[in-house]
Amino acid sequence: MPRWTPLLVGVTALWAASTAQAGSFDLNLGNNAIELNLAAPIAEGIAIGAGVLHSEYREDATMLHGQIMGVERNRRMDIGVGARWTQFNTDYGNGGGLGLGGYGYVYLPNAPAVSVGGYGFFTPSVATSGKLDDSFLAGARMRYDFTPTVDGYVGYRRMTADFDDQRSSRTLDNSVHVGVNLRF
Incomplete structure (x- = not known):
């Protein structure tokens, strides 16, 4: 299977799963990574989302996720807190x-x-399956609202994971990236 196949399948699935309600489309690119996220509200203050991150930081790694978040956005802040399932397909x-x-x-x-x-997600070993022991994702961004529906940003992201049969935690992505977020 070509190494971009999981990414293309993920993008297609995310696009098909998106709803006609107000939501967002977020795409960012780094030197070694590409990420796509879609989100849509399902009720006032609650949003679902899905995304795919493909990184060639040291080895090939593709991570798919689905999430549900409590969200709030106004002129002073934009926050969300919730749960995320992440599925890893990596060389590790x-x-x-x-x-x-x-x-x-x-x-x-x-x-x-x-x-x-910024943002962050922690997955403890008690809530994992397969070869994954635990994972951690953290990032920071500076965003600029070009219009009420379009913002661009620069950011930094680091994703690590522990897998069975590995001696230590593996860094799956460590990158500076630029991106655009479209709200519709």
Whole structure:
């Protein structure tokens, strides 16, 4: 199977699963990674989402995720907290797990189109399957709202995971990236 097949399958599945309600389409690119995320509200203050990250940081790694989050967005902040299932297909091992985490951004008072913040998810070994023991994802971004429905950003992301039969935690992605988020 070509190494981009999981990414293309994931993108197609995410696009087919997206709803006609207001949601978002987020794409970012780094030197060694590409990530696509889709999200849509299912009720006031609750959103579901799915995404795929393919990284060639050291070895090939593709991570698919689905999540449900409590969300709040206004002129001062953009926050979300919830649960995420992540499925790993890597050269180090395969498996999945349920993690908790979220994101938070604040808009700068003197530059209301600029927001800064970050995100993180932790999956403990008690909530994993397959060869995955645990995983951790963390990132930071600075975003600029070009229009009410389009923002661009620069960010940094680091994803690590422990797999059975590996001596230590493996860094699956460690990258600076640029991206665009479209809200519809």
